[in-house]
Amino acid sequence: MAKKKNDTKTSNKKIKMPSFKLSNQQKLVFGSFLAFFGILLFIAFISFFFTGEADQSTLSDFASRDVKSENWLSKSGAWLSDLFIQRGFGIASFIFAGLIFISGIYVLLNLSRANLAKHWFWGILTAIWLSILFGFFGNSYGILGGTIGFEVNTYLQDYIGKIGTSLLLLFGLITYLATRYKVTFESFTNLFKSAKAGLKDDFEQTNDDVIIPLDNNLSEEAHAIKSAYEIAKESNNSNTVKDVKPKVETAPLIVKPPTKEDLEDELDIEMEVKEVAEELSETDNLSDKLVADFGQFDPTLELSKYQFPPLDLLKKYDSEGITINQEELEENKNKIVDTLKNYNIGIASIKATIGPTVTLYEIVPDAGIRISKIKNLEDDIALSLAALGIRIIAPIPGKGTIGIEVPNKNATIVSMRSVIASKKFQTSEMQLPIALGKTISNETFVVDLAKMPHLLMAGATGQGKSVGLNAVLTSLLYKKHPAEVKFVLVDPKKVELTLFNKIERHYLAKLPDSEDAIITDNTKVINTLNSLCIEMDNRYELLKNALCRNIAEYNIKFKARKLNPNEGHQFLPYIVLVVDEFADLIMTAGKEVETPIARLAQLARAIGIHLIIATQRPSVNVITGIIKANFPARIAFRVTSKIDSRTILDGSGADQLIGRGDMLFTQGNDLIRVQCAFVDTPEIEKLTDYIGSQKAYPNAYFLPEYVGEESGTSLDIDIEDRDKLFREAAEVIVTAQQGSASLLQRKLKLGYNRAGRIIDQLEAAGIVGPFEGSKARQVLITDLTALDRHLENENI
Numbered sequence: 001m002a003k004k005k006n007d008t009k010t011s012n013k014k015i016k017m018p019s020f021k022l023s024n025q026q027k028l029v030f031g032s033f034l035a036f037f038g039i040l041l042f043i044a045f046i047s048f049f050f051t052g053e054a055d056q057s058t059l060s061d062f063a064s065r066d067v068k069s070e071n072w073l074s075k076s077g078a079w080l081s082d083l084f085i086q087r088g089f090g091i092a093s094f095i096f097a098g099l100i101f102i103s104g105i106y107v108l109l110n111l112s113r114a115n116l117a118k119h120w121f122w123g124i125l126t127a128i129w130l131s132i133l134f135g136f137f138g139n140s141y142g143i144l145g146g147t148i149g150f151e152v153n154t155y156l157q158d159y160i161g162k163i164g165t166s167l168l169l170l171f172g173l174i175t176y177l178a179t180r181y182k183v184t185f186e187s188f189t190n191l192f193k194s195a196k197a198g199l200k201d202d203f204e205q206t207n208d209d210v211i212i213p214l215d216n217n218l219s220e221e222a223h224a225i226k227s228a229y230e231i232a233k234e235s236n237n238s239n240t241v242k243d244v245k246p247k248v249e250t251a252p253l254i255v256k257p258p259t260k261e262d263l264e265d266e267l268d269i270e271m272e273v274k275e276v277a278e279e280l281s282e283t284d285n286l287s288d289k290l291v292a293d294f295g296q297f298d299p300t301l302e303l304s305k306y307q308f309p310p311l312d313l314l315k316k317y318d319s320e321g322i323t324i325n326q327e328e329l330e331e332n333k334n335k336i337v338d339t340l341k342n343y344n345i346g347i348a349s350i351k352a353t354i355g356p357t358v359t360l361y362e363i364v365p366d367a368g369i370r371i372s373k374i375k376n377l378e379d380d381i382a383l384s385l386a387a388l389g390i391r392i393i394a395p396i397p398g399k400g401t402i403g404i405e406v407p408n409k410n411a412t413i414v415s416m417r418s419v420i421a422s423k424k425f426q427t428s429e430m431q432l433p434i435a436l437g438k439t440i441s442n443e444t445f446v447v448d449l450a451k452m453p454h455l456l457m458a459g460a461t462g463q464g465k466s467v468g469l470n471a472v473l474t475s476l477l478y479k480k481h482p483a484e485v486k487f488v489l490v491d492p493k494k495v496e497l498t499l500f501n502k503i504e505r506h507y508l509a510k511l512p513d514s515e516d517a518i519i520t521d522n523t524k525v526i527n528t529l530n531s532l533c534i535e536m537d538n539r540y541e542l543l544k545n546a547l548c549r550n551i552a553e554y555n556i557k558f559k560a561r562k563l564n565p566n567e568g569h570q571f572l573p574y575i576v577l578v579v580d581e582f583a584d585l586i587m588t589a590g591k592e593v594e595t596p597i598a599r600l601a602q603l604a605r606a607i608g609i610h611l612i613i614a615t616q617r618p619s620v621n622v623i624t625g626i627i628k629a630n631f632p633a634r635i636a637f638r639v640t641s642k643i644d645s646r647t648i649l650d651g652s653g654a655d656q657l658i659g660r661g662d663m664l665f666t667q668g669n670d671l672i673r674v675q676c677a678f679v680d681t682p683e684i685e686k687l688t689d690y691i692g693s694q695k696a697y698p699n700a701y702f703l704p705e706y707v708g709e710e711s712g713t714s715l716d717i718d719i720e721d722r723d724k725l726f727r728e729a730a731e732v733i734v735t736a737q738q739g740s741a742s743l744l745q746r747k748l749k750l751g752y753n754r755a756g757r758i759i760d761q762l763e764a765a766g767i768v769g770p771f772e773g774s775k776a777r778q779v780l781i782t783d784l785t786a787l788d789r790h791l792e793n794e795n796i
């Protein structure tokens with residue numbers, strides 16, 4: 001036994017034979033020595049350019065301490081730089097300083113020696129080549145090429161002349177690039193082409209440049225515009241140049257437990273730790289390889305040259321920026337205090353916040369005053385201030401004060417330009433950011449449509465709905481690439497959204513068989529809505545297969561090339577459906593539109609379909625319970641009655657607004673008063689022109705095809721499958737000469753679904769005509785005798 005132990009000891013001794021491995025302490029010492037030496041060389045070399053000449057005479061007296069050198073590192077610095085630069089490689093000697101420094105870092109961090117050797121190999125070659133090059137051009141300055149450069153040059157020129165030497169140098173460069181950087185002839189030509197294109201882009205961009213004065217006293221807006229411009233520029237650039245970062249894999253360390261013998265020799269033998277790469281699944285492997293080869297999938301690639309619209313397209317108003325009218329403030333304050341005093345309401349303090357259209361006076365009443373008492377004085381205060389649109393918020397949620405909003409005598413316009421330029425909008429990380437306007441405290445109000453997830457807009461005619469819709473669309477155009485968002489626009493008024501036709505192939509979505517992307521015909525809306533429902537179902541299927549919960553997760557996975565396009569996966573843009581006049585739609589098509597809208601509103605949030613619905617008539621038969629339940633985010637412009645206000649906001653307030661873009665926004669809880677940003681038709685025209693003039697997709701984004709019921713496919717219902725009450729229903733319809741489901745519901749006491757099915761069967765049997773929107777269907781049989789004959793003929 002003892003003998004065996006001895007044996008192992010002797011064999012271990014053999015392993016301990018001298019090795020080149022350094023212990024950790026040695027690495028620290030040696031590595032830092034090299035790194036510092038590299039730095040010292042660098043300093044000495046730099047100093048040489050200033051002190052080299054003066055030190056020339058002192059070199060021969062290296063041993064004598066009386067002779068001083070001027071080099072920053074004194075005698076050794078002077079000697080080393082003379083050795084490397086003067087007698088060696090000239091300027092190229094800096095490469096050696098760098099190589100020595102890198103070597104130190106490699107030793108310190110225990111990096112691969114093979115790589116270090118490669119650095120040295122290429123570094124030395126470069127140094128030689130550079131010294132010859134400098135020797136060639138700077139013959140008279142020994143410093144540039146050093147003695148080596150000078151000598152080699154003279155030698156070469158003696159044998160192959162100047163032309164031969166220059167060609168040899170060029171050949172050396174080509175060989176270097178081809179072997180080290182795998183440069184080919186094609187990459188040369190490509191480089192040339194892209195440089196040319198880049199130059200062209202730069203040139204075009206400089207034309208668009210905004211000139212921003214270098215003045216510290218820039219107005220706040222100018223600062224905002226400046227930063228916005230820089231951000232927009234940056235984001236544009238990031239769309240064209242894609243950084244593909246190599247993926248660093250973290251692999252677990254597998255450490256073998258030490259054996260007894262190992263422990264005995266611990267002090268002498270260094271343990272080698274082997275890193276084992278983590279085992280990846282098949283798809284991970286594939287996607288990592290694809291990402292390594294091609295980079296992440298870039299949805300914007302097809303329109304990679306797309307330029308986001310510049311801010312200059314939007315108008316700047318002179319009347320912008322709030323001007324405080326001290327007199328007006330004082331006058332209003334006194335009137336409020338006096339009115340309240342008349343009713344024995346004392347005020348402890350009063351504070352004013354000035355907004356673009358209204359000023360908020362926040363008052364703290366004396367102790368013991370009932371809030372309802374102040375609320376009831378709304379009309380009296382309005383009377384004494386002789387102003388429209390006074391709103392009392394009692395109490396202001398979360399503040400413990402009472403707010404009285406009084407319209408300013410001179411309202412200021414909130415320009416679209418100022419809200420788009422705001423830092424809040426430009427730096428927002430939201431998925432679908434919308435800059436709606438400015439709040440009462442003059443802050444830019446930005447909301448995320450993706451979070452809402454649908455928006456209901458209502459207000460009497462001429463109060464700013466269409467401007468509001470344009471503000472929403474403009475915000476998205478300034479923030480989203482055409483690959484990321486698509487709009488489905490429904491415009492029964494036919495004139496409000498027509499300008500967006502110009503960006504059809506960039507931003508709009510439509511049915512494959514329709515000519516116009518903007519839908520103005522109500523019957524076509526039904527098909528589009530149903531098609532969106534199909535798109536929604538398809539998207540849910542894709543998300544289910546990809547094991548994702550929402551569109552954001554899905555798109556991240558798709559960009560990381562983890563989803564196979566051959567299995568139907570594709571990058572999914574957000575779809576925003578905008579309906580400008582919903583009341584008109586619901587009046588003509590009723591349930592036909594309400595059902596798909598309700599379905600989309602209930603289910604579409606996760607898959608990136610968002611609805612924005614605007615209506616002039618906020619009555620309960622337009623904004624039905626089912627619609628309201630699914631649109632928690634609402635915007636109310638001025639309406640004419642308290643009842644309308646209640647329909648939209650579930651409370652009063654909208655009737656007290658002052659119009660012209662003054663609005664209340666709610667996302668389910670608090671009401672926020674916002675002055676909507678103003679964007680005029682010429683601005684939209686410029687914006688759509690700018691986008692429309694750029695390269696576009698071959699066509700608009702196609703929604704799935706939908707075959708409407710009226711086209712007859714669902715009508716070949718089997719005679720055997722007819723409802724038991726079919727004949728009775730036919731008689732009711734023919735007698736009344738009115739083909740409507742509600743008639744059957746009433747006469748035969750049926751539910752809506754059954755009545756609807758019977759109507760379909762009657763259509764299939766040729767008794768009533770096809771669906772005609774909100775009108776009753778035409779009855780094709782004139783009387784009961786004709787009906788009998790018709791049905792008998794059918795049975796033969």
Ligand SMILES: Nc1ncnc2c1ncn2[C@@H]1O[C@H](COP(=O)(O)OP(=O)(O)OP(=O)(O)O)[C@@H](O)[C@H]1O
Nearest residue numbers: 460461462463464465466467616660661676677678
């Ligand atoms: N945010 C705003 N700032 C200043 N003025 C505004 C604003 N919004 C609207 N206006 C003014 O009100 C007018 C009517 O606005 P808009 O056309 O949007 O109303 P609307 O509610 O869509 O009306 P309709 O339903 O009849 O189409 C505009 O021409 C403009 O002069």
